[in-house]
Amino acid sequence: MTVESQNPNNPAAPRKSRLPLPLILLGIAIIGGIAWGAHYYFIDRFYETTDDAYVNGNMVNVASQVSGTVTTVHVANTQYVKEGDVLLELDPTDAQVALDKAVADLGQTVRTVAHAFRVVDVDRANLQYQQTQVVRAKQDLARAMKLAPVNGVSKETLEHTRVDLAAAETSLAQAQTQLNADASLVTGTSVADHPQVKAAEADVRNAFIRLARMKIVAPATGIVAQKTILPGDQITPATPLMTLVPLESVWVDANFKETELRDLRLGQPVELTTDLYGSGETYHGKIIGFSAGTGSAFSVLPPQNATGNWIKVVQRLSVRIGLDPEEIRKNPLSIGLSVDVSADVHDLDGKRLSEVPVFAAGTTTQVFSGQTSGADALIEQTVSANQASAQ
Template identity: 35%
Template sequence: LWLRGGGSVGTEDAYVKNDIAQIAPEIAGRVAEVRVRDHAQVGAGDVLVKLDAEPFRLALAKAEAELDAARTTVETARAQWLETTSELGEVESQADYLNRQASRQQALAASGVASQTKLEEAMNAAAVARDRVTVVKRRLNRMLAVLGGNPEAATDEHPLVREKLAERDRAALDLRRTTITAPIGGTAVNVRLQPGDQLKPATPIFVIVAATRPWVEANMKETDLTHVVPGQKASVVLDIYPDIAWQAEVESISPATGAEFAILPPQNASGNWVKVVQRLPVRVRLLPRPGEPPLRAGMTATVTIDIGRKRSLADLFRTTASASAASRP
């Protein structure tokens, strides 16, 4: 009998699985309308819940007003910069003229033609003109700083306007997020919402079980996986349908045992270590069968995998030898 066995491995630690999407709001708000009921079928993009949008509409209106004000500020600064640039040209021309007049008066005074009073008046007028040029240049530099160093840049490229654009876009995004839609098609489960409920962002409110084809996750002992590879044929019997055997196929084997993903992973470095056979999840794809009954996530199953291998006398001797070695003190 031992020689005839070994052609398959199996486990009762297996469950039907399906894709599940957690539905959670991205913003905090009050529920205004619930458009889905428990166990209802929904399609991708269907509206599930609507939050009170009025606070977000007001926030968007405020952001748009601040954006308009920022654009006006930048455009006004640009107009003032242009006016000041023109003014600078005028005062520089006047300063050049007065400097030339002062130089002429110096020459005349040196030759005794012009009086000292005329020279002092000309020198004073030139100094005042130069001071005015300095003042206008400083004012122009301040305006240039307000314009971000580039008065020729488009208004919406100004840092102040870009900041207000981002705030406007964020307010518009929050307003859109008051409508919660289904990311996938499937069945809504655990819908307990009522109008008036307060929701927190990123807090799940219910789930959608996808309408895609389910699969079976078989938690196989590591000692049974020696000859299991993807593509091997398998048979699946669900506890709810004991008279139906689904034809199946090994799709993949987990790269890590279930213990590696536990909240408290095992610590085997202690002195009281006890060897425990580990289990690895094996994903088994169910092949469609005509008129099959509904498959629901979480159903228990028994999985048998055909590894296409026969035992030999050599295997028997190796097994016996290993058992004897393990029993020795």
């Protein structure tokens, strides 16, 4: 084995200088801090984000307007229905009987009123007859009085003519009274416009509507949920039948901390992602409203802060975010789903509270307005037929 000799005249090879590890870590931290600060200053500070956000929407509770027995159920949970679709049917037997009776009563009322008009015509004819009788009695009395001084008629005959005139005048007064009484029932009306006929028509219309309500229709377009009804069940107007959820009109309620609300304004754009579709599917919306109070303020037991022991807890306020209808139709969202929200707060010109509505909040349905369809035709037919028969 050989040993290399060391020459003291040859200097050792220079060592590479190394930065101490703490300095390296410090440099990395400084660079990272600068990068984070720049990112926050130029980007992040113009966005408010929260993952405490959920899809919300209207839930239309379906109930019957009348009591009855369910005979047919046409829908099931998760089924899509359109406004006006028949959801279920009730036994129509009693309602049909009630309608038939109302139609019969209307016909009888029309005949009775038509008869009342004919009675008035008879009374007028009788009044004219009694008037002629009075005229004739007066003429007879006048002739008798001319003949009486020359003994042309007996005193008995003269007295009889006076009695006949008094009787004729009494009959005339009775005829006038009868005409006034009968005419008061029909004056200013016709058979079709008579109050009794109108009341009977209202009964027919009411029975017709009740029969129409044996079919319970969807008041809105949406998805069926919470259906609990089955054929054979007895229901009342207070019985919950099912719920319809119109998924095309959902929105998002984002709960921001009160410290994050400073720069939020109505109309600011918002981007949203969900776990359902992942980050690859981004929804776009805008802020359309702020809740009037925090969740704790509207709770069943509001907080009592005027106590000896108090701990401040950061509150959250619900912010409503309207969504793009086209995006919702393309990728529907079910209510209750969680959402990640990022609000762009570059534009601070908007208001926190608008003096006019910023979105169409009203809802309406037209399905119940058609329940009287066909009732007027049935009434007109019944009135015409019975009025003609009563002539």
